Amino acid sequence: MKKIIVACAAGVLLFAGCEQGSEEAEPASTPFESRYEPLPSGTTLITGATVLTGAGERLDDADILIENGRITAVGSDLGADGADVVDAAGKWVTPGIIDVHSHRGVYSSPGTESHSDGNEATSPVTADVWAEHAVWPHDPGFPAALAGGVTSMQILPGSANLIGGRGVTLKNVPGRNVMEMKFPGAPHGLKMACGENPKRVYGGRGQAPGTRMGNVAGYREAWIKAAEYRDKIEAAEDGQGEMPTRDLELETLMGVLEGEILVHNHCYRGDEMSIMLDVAREFGYKVGTFHHAVEAYKISDLLAQNDTCAAMWADWWGFKMEAYDGIRENIAFVDEAGACAIVHSDSGIGIQRLNQEAAKVIGAAARIGIDIAPERAIRWLTANAAKSLGILEQTGTLEAGKMADVVIWNRDPFSVYARAERVYIDGALAYELGNAAVNPVTDFTLGTAASAGGAQ
Amino acid sequence: MNRLITLFIAVLLALPASAATTAIVGAKVHTVGPQGTIENGTVLIADGRIIAVGADVEIPAGAETIDASGKVVTPGIFSPFSQLGLVEVSSSAGPTDGAQRGDYFTAGFDVADAYNPRSTLIAINRIEGVTRTLVAPTPAYGGGTSSGHILSGLAAVVNLGDAAYLDLQRAAMVVTLGESGSGVSGGSRTDTWLTLRNALDEALDYRDHKGDFERGMRREYVHSVADLKALQGIVNGNTPLVVRLHRASDIEVLIRVVDEYGLQAIIIGGEEAWLLADELAVAGIAVVIDPTANLPGNFDRVNARFGSASILVDAGVQVAIGDGDTHNARNITQLAGNAVAHGLDWDAALRAITLTPAELFGMSGSAGSLEAGKAADVVIWPGDPLEVSNFPEQVFINGEKIPMVSRQTLLRDRYLNGEGPPAYRK
Numbered sequence: 001m002k003k004i005i006v007a008c009a010a011g012v013l014l015f016a017g018c019e020q021g022s023e024e025a026e027p028a029s030t031p032f033e034s035r036y037e038p039l040p041s042g043t044t045l046i047t048g049a050t051v052l053t054g055a056g057e058r059l060d061d062a063d064i065l066i067e068n069g070r071i072t073a074v075g076s077d078l079g080a081d082g083a084d085v086v087d088a089a090g091k092w093v094t095p096g097i098i099d100v101h102s103h104r105g106v107y108s109s110p111g112t113e114s115h116s117d118g119n120e121a122t123s124p125v126t127a128d129v130w131a132e133h134a135v136w137p138h139d140p141g142f143p144a145a146l147a148g149g150v151t152s153m154q155i156l157p158g159s160a161n162l163i164g165g166r167g168v169t170l171k172n173v174p175g176r177n178v179m180e181m182k183f184p185g186a187p188h189g190l191k192m193a194c195g196e197n198p199k200r201v202y203g204g205r206g207q208a209p210g211t212r213m214g215n216v217a218g219y220r221e222a223w224i225k226a227a228e229y230r231d232k233i234e235a236a237e238d239g240q241g242e243m244p245t246r247d248l249e250l251e252t253l254m255g256v257l258e259g260e261i262l263v264h265n266h267c268y269r270g271d272e273m274s275i276m277l278d279v280a281r282e283f284g285y286k287v288g289t290f291h292h293a294v295e296a297y298k299i300s301d302l303l304a305q306n307d308t309c310a311a312m313w314a315d316w317w318g319f320k321m322e323a324y325d326g327i328r329e330n331i332a333f334v335d336e337a338g339a340c341a342i343v344h345s346d347s348g349i350g351i352q353r354l355n356q357e358a359a360k361v362i363g364a365a366a367r368i369g370i371d372i373a374p375e376r377a378i379r380w381l382t383a384n385a386a387k388s389l390g391i392l393e394q395t396g397t398l399e400a401g402k403m404a405d406v407v408i409w410n411r412d413p414f415s416v417y418a419r420a421e422r423v424y425i426d427g428a429l430a431y432e433l434g435n436a437a438v439n440p441v442t443d444f445t446l447g448t449a450a451s452a453g454g455a456q
Numbered sequence: 457m458n459r460l461i462t463l464f465i466a467v468l469l470a471l472p473a474s475a476a477t478t479a480i481v482g483a484k485v486h487t488v489g490p491q492g493t494i495e496n497g498t499v500l501i502a503d504g505r506i507i508a509v510g511a512d513v514e515i516p517a518g519a520e521t522i523d524a525s526g527k528v529v530t531p532g533i534f535s536p537f538s539q540l541g542l543v544e545v546s547s548s549a550g551p552t553d554g555a556q557r558g559d560y561f562t563a564g565f566d567v568a569d570a571y572n573p574r575s576t577l578i579a580i581n582r583i584e585g586v587t588r589t590l591v592a593p594t595p596a597y598g599g600g601t602s603s604g605h606i607l608s609g610l611a612a613v614v615n616l617g618d619a620a621y622l623d624l625q626r627a628a629m630v631v632t633l634g635e636s637g638s639g640v641s642g643g644s645r646t647d648t649w650l651t652l653r654n655a656l657d658e659a660l661d662y663r664d665h666k667g668d669f670e671r672g673m674r675r676e677y678v679h680s681v682a683d684l685k686a687l688q689g690i691v692n693g694n695t696p697l698v699v700r701l702h703r704a705s706d707i708e709v710l711i712r713v714v715d716e717y718g719l720q721a722i723i724i725g726g727e728e729a730w731l732l733a734d735e736l737a738v739a740g741i742a743v744v745i746d747p748t749a750n751l752p753g754n755f756d757r758v759n760a761r762f763g764s765a766s767i768l769v770d771a772g773v774q775v776a777i778g779d780g781d782t783h784n785a786r787n788i789t790q791l792a793g794n795a796v797a798h799g800l801d802w803d804a805a806l807r808a809i810t811l812t813p814a815e816l817f818g819m820s821g822s823a824g825s826l827e828a829g830k831a832a833d834v835v836i837w838p839g840d841p842l843e844v845s846n847f848p849e850q851v852f853i854n855g856e857k858i859p860m861v862s863r864q865t866l867l868r869d870r871y872l873n874g875e876g877p878p879a880y881r882k
Contacts (some may be wrong), residue, residue, distance in 0.1 A: 109751045110758070141751060200548060220575050293660040297871050317864075318577070318783035320547040327868045348751050356790065363845030368872060412822030416844045445752075449731060 034182035037104030039428035049088035054397035069427035096151025096405030099384035105135030117160035129158030129165035130246035145152035159193035194267035269323035272299035310342035326363035359414035482525035489825035504855035532587025554594035564682035565609025584786035636787030659687035733771035742774035747795035766799035793842035
């Protein structure tokens with residue numbers, strides 16, 4: 001809301017009638033607005049399923065009613081006139097899977113040099129770039145993720161830079177351009193990166209940062225400039241001094257300081273995450289989510305205290321020094337500490353089976369006597385991910401009023417043998433196992449032997 | 457061949473002697489051998505070997521009995537391709553011993569000398585069921601730690617035990633073709649095939665004219681003598697050539713080259729192999745496949761898809777499962793489970809991560825299945841070994857009960873229990 005008021009105030013001299021504008025209306029000047037239109041849908045009643053709501057509940061033999069793209073009821077013995085009834089006896093139903101860390105479209109398949117659009121590795125701070133300006137909607141990774149039950153995902157810039165630019169949250173539907181996929185109303189993310197990547201990329205060129213010291217100096221310099229920019233704008237609005245020249249980089253950083261853009265900070269080591277929490281404290285912003293967070297288990301109490309999520313792999317480790325201390329129980333320990341634990345992929349392959357990644361954590365935790373029920377684990381890839389992206393009010397759980405982003409699984413999704421049988425996005429059937437008439441095939445995949453019969 | 461036999465005997469003699477006899481009883485035993493699956497079976501282990509397997513095995517007095525009722529027993533998992541023991545941390549952390557970056561030595565680069573059985577990766581992977589692996593040189597992929605030549609060198613089979621770990625040196629030779637290979641070979645796949653053919657031709661010429669060569673009466677070779685010696689097993693058809701490639705057209709050329717030179721070949725990667733399943737079966741070329749590799753990562757893999765493993769098995773191709781991962785070689789069971797989810801028969805999937813890799817790399821006489829006389833690599837699971845939430849309860853390698861501890865479990869326990877200095881107590 002504050003953003004709208006500011007925009008209105010800034011434009012008051014140019015646009016008469018601003019004072020009549022309601023606060024509900026987005027300013028027409030907002031660039032790159034979502035043009036997402038849900039696929040056509042009808043009324044659907046899913047019956048008799050084991051339902052994991054994403055809100056912590058498991059309901060056996062339960063029904064879900066979907067009307068006008070929304071979930072209108074979850075419970076027993078539901079009915080609706082003219083509904084398409086889907087008998088889901090013996091099957092499991094979960095909210096649509098959400099991946100908070102994807103590079104689909106900015107590191108597309110095929111991974112040719114010409115498709116390398118995820119790292120603006122020309123300067124360590126590039127808060128001015130937006131991932132959505134590079135997303136190729138024909139990346140075959142999108143329909144592949146859909147077959148794994150993924151209904152929403154955040155596309156992030158890479159981790160070469162200290163501050164890599166804005167991420168965008170998408171609905172996993174076909175689009176001719178990214179605006180047709182853009183999750184309506186989702187806030188932007190800001191990608192930041194700790195540790196080895198920035199110092200390797202820039203230090204290797206004899207440029208700052210070349211050390212972790214240089215990394216932190218780089219963040220602090222950026223936030224000092226952003227705070228100055230914000231102060232100048234606020235002063236100008238109060239009639240003191242001139243409005244500064246518009247600066248895309250500082251505009252993004254100011255969005256973080258104002259709480260409108262959510263920080264997604266690639267960071268592996270526990271000690272480094274602790275320092276990043278201190279940097280955030282110094283400048284008055286919040287670290288929404290640490291990504292990768294291989295050592296989150298070492299600081300799970302700090303994550304809980306700061307209301308900071310950790311988005312993690314189940315078991316990736318050892319591919320670099322800062323990933324050397326990975327353990328299989330990382331996600332479970334973060335969850336046990338009461339912090340917001342998320343399973344993420346950072347991979348076009350991994351995104352297709354986030355459910356299996358969670359299942360490995362359940363099994364590893366069981367080895368040491370920590371029992372994690374499926375209704376609890378499903379939060380790691382649904383509600384907690386939605387919280388991280390700022391879209392929990394719209395999706396992430398199966399509750400009346402929410403977007404009908406729903407997956408029907410052929411069995412307990414925490415099994416290696418589980419397959420998504422049907423995936424609904426905003427109430428529309430977006431994917432059905434083996435149904436070539438429904439399943440999207442990207443432009444790129446057309447005409448290949450592998451595409452015969454639809455998305456595999 | 458004599459050398460192999462000698463080595464085999466050496467391994468036999470080196471097995472840790474143990475007077476103790478262990479009987480694992482009451483489990484569902486997947487032998488992956490002629491006995492199939494035995495409900496309520498017994499596996500009897502002594503002196504590092506399996507003495508008997510069956511439903512009615514007499515347990516000798518004094519044997520340690522492990523009650524595995526309700527549990528599942530399988531052979532140890534055999535990873536068909538990894539750099540276990542050659543790498544600790546992949547990037548920016550000292551040497552990775554899997555690749556030569558120059559091209560002075562190519563075929564002769566033998567990783568066995570660099571294998572480190574005390575690497576932290578060994579315990580981390582063996583407590584999850586991996587008991588043997590082909591330790592292979594890193595293929596050429598163009599990255600900073602990749603091989604500098606299409607011929608990456610010689611691989612060895614090791615077991616993940618603490619003693620007598622080297623099972624078979626010079627077990628295979630690794631070559632990379634296709635787009636990745638062309639990256640280190642003139643920028644063209646034509647060049648990769650010429651380079652391979654030239655290496656094979658020189659090895660044959662050296663074999664047939666060794667005397668003349670040593671008297672200086674034969675032309676100079678591109679390859680060093682060490683490389684030409686290493687290639688002898690390949691051109692004689694005794695040692696398999698592990699060929700990393702993906703595109704169907706490259707596989708068609710490989711089939712011709714294998715026929716022309718009389719090679720033994722195993723494809724690793726092979727995302728488009730399903731298009732040539734019948735041809736591969738006829739040619740006797742096996743495939744090591746990653747069942748989750750369904751994306752067109754480059755134009756060599758435009759026809760990557762799920763379900764390849766079952767198509768190849770149905771056509772009669774020998775299929776092993778693996779993605780070449782090293783730190784997480786342990787996740788091979790997940791790969792096999794995914795193959796089952798996409799149509800592969802469950803028993804074929806288990807075979808693809810146990811007996812088939814043993815067959816491919818000259819170990820089927822001594823490992824890969826639960827049969828009397830074979831090394832006692834045995835894993836006790838709480839349930840289905842391909843199910844991702846199941847982890848081994850006990851692993852045996854060469855009959856030794858492996859401590860179920862790794863650096864990762866120690867880290868876990870420190871932060872779980874707050875052991876050590878007060879800083880770790882939260």
